[in-house]
Amino acid sequence: MVVACLPEDGGEVVLVREFDGGRDRPGVEQVERACEVGPSGGKLCLFTDLLGDPLCRVRHSPAYLMLVAEAVGGPLGTEIVGVVRGCVKTVACGRSQLFSKVAYLLGLRVSPSHRRRGIGRKLVERMEEWFREMGAEYAYVATDRDNEPSVRLFTGACGYAKFRTPSVLVHPVFGHDLAPSRRAAVVRLDAREAELLYRRRLGSVEFFPRDIDAVLSNALSLGTFLAVPRGTRWRGVEGFLASPPASWAVASLWNCKDAFRLEVRGAPRLWRAAARATRAADRAAPWLGIPSIPNLFEPFGLHFVYGLGGGGPAAARMARALFRHAHNVARRGGARVVATEVGACEPLRAGVPHWPRLGADDLWCIKRLADGYGDGALGDWSKAPPGTSIFVDPREF
Structure with missing residues (x-):
């Protein structure tokens, strides 16, 4: 089912929809291979292989979803040009065992040939809609601190705030x-x-x-x-x-x-x-x-x-x-x-x-999704100072 579309120049349309394992796997694997994981710019680059299971990084979570961006009507016909994964769970907020329902957004990839067209932002926005449907109060994402395009996307276009700075x-x-x-x-x-x-x-x-x-x-x-x-x-x-x-x-x-x-x-x-x-x-x-x-x-x-x-x-x-x-x-x-x-x-x-x-x-960025829920006992976690551990x-x- 199509959940969003972006008209592109030359008659190409990009559709954002739920991942279909029966037909989307080869296209997702091609996008993954085309996108670097880890630092670049003269440093070592890590490329990932999901062992034939594009859902492997989220399927063990209580609730999860994977979306793809599909280009239709372009010079190559129909092709997968973007992907994102998300999951929802309940975690401690670091305050006397107060818990909150949070969503984690990961694995955002857009093919190099289709970048700077708003596809990444549309994938994030559609995933956030699902997060809200699942009752998540916050969404967070981890990105490489030196990945300036990713940091700009989340802290600028998508409204996330810099939250924690862990190290791998x-x-x-x-x-x-x-x-x-x-x-x-x-x-x-x-x-x-x-x-x-x-x-x-x-x-x-x-x-x-x-x-x-x-x-x-x-x-x-x-x-x-x-x-x-x-x-x-x-x-x-x-x-x-x-x-x-x-x-x-x-x-x-x-x-x-x-x-x-x-x-x-x-x-x-x-x-x-x-x-x-x-x-x-x-x-x-x-x-x-x-x-x-x-x-x-x-x-x-x-x-x-x-x-x-x-x-x-x-x-x-x-x-x-x-x-x-x-x-x-x-x-x-x-x-x-x-x-x-x-x-x-x-x-x-x-x-x-x-x-x-x-x-x-790493840089963890967070966004409050549930403004209408009230502050309650937690307050706004996205503004809380860091604790000693995560x-x-x-x-x-």
Whole structure:
């Protein structure tokens, strides 16, 4: 069903409608291949492959929609020239466990041949109509901080405000295991224990999903792990919550490798040759622990660390133990990088090992959709100052 149209020069008309998996998949894949993901302008560029499932980044959310922009009557006949995805969920607003229904807009792409014609704006506006129909009070979007056209679109034409500035931190997976921490022990929690801990300790963190149980029990979730000082007696999660150790950290793993793949393009030949050399040296002498660079120049998968939290003076050290464990899980699982996203003021950021060259700085923009709902107890969240942490939902990474 056609939901909007834009007349174009030369008799071409662009229709915005709901994605039809039976006929739109090839066109969506072509648009995805034509659009860069990640920083450009001489830096490394990441291109994504959704493993044949254009809905993979939203289908695990409680409610989701995908729209396409279809050009009709142009020189190429009928073709898909734009795409956007959206989902709706309930999250914590960072104020004493107050929750709000919010929408997340992601995966906006417009073919290079059809840019600067208002197609991106029309896709966003139609998606926002659906957000309102679903009762969302706010919509937010994440974009690369250096992507000026995207920032202008959302903060200018679409009326979003700059909200949070988290960073994506990425660490390569070496050809050898990392030695476990000598100061921390890592305990695996089952889904019930993890849910209890998260609701008690992270339940008021911004963007904490009310349906955390669905996240933890998802087939792509690889488990939740708790790091405590070595020698700490484990008395179950209830005992931990009643009397936590002086320092601790928790995090969960998500298998993005089975949802999408990435590929680094644009790297100079010297960088590629150096990466091959490090891998060869690591294979020849794994006991040396050489920080080898995996092959990122062909499609590869990653593991995502989410739900990072903790407390105590040595919490960053506990977090570092968790990431060493995550590295080894990723190596055994065939992932080539471990990634996470943390807030600008995240206390545990110092414990996250990462290579700055592989990461990115994000900008989260937010828009209030429900002006008629009244401020209520929440007030206007879009004007709230940032807290120390944010919860990044792995279903939307």
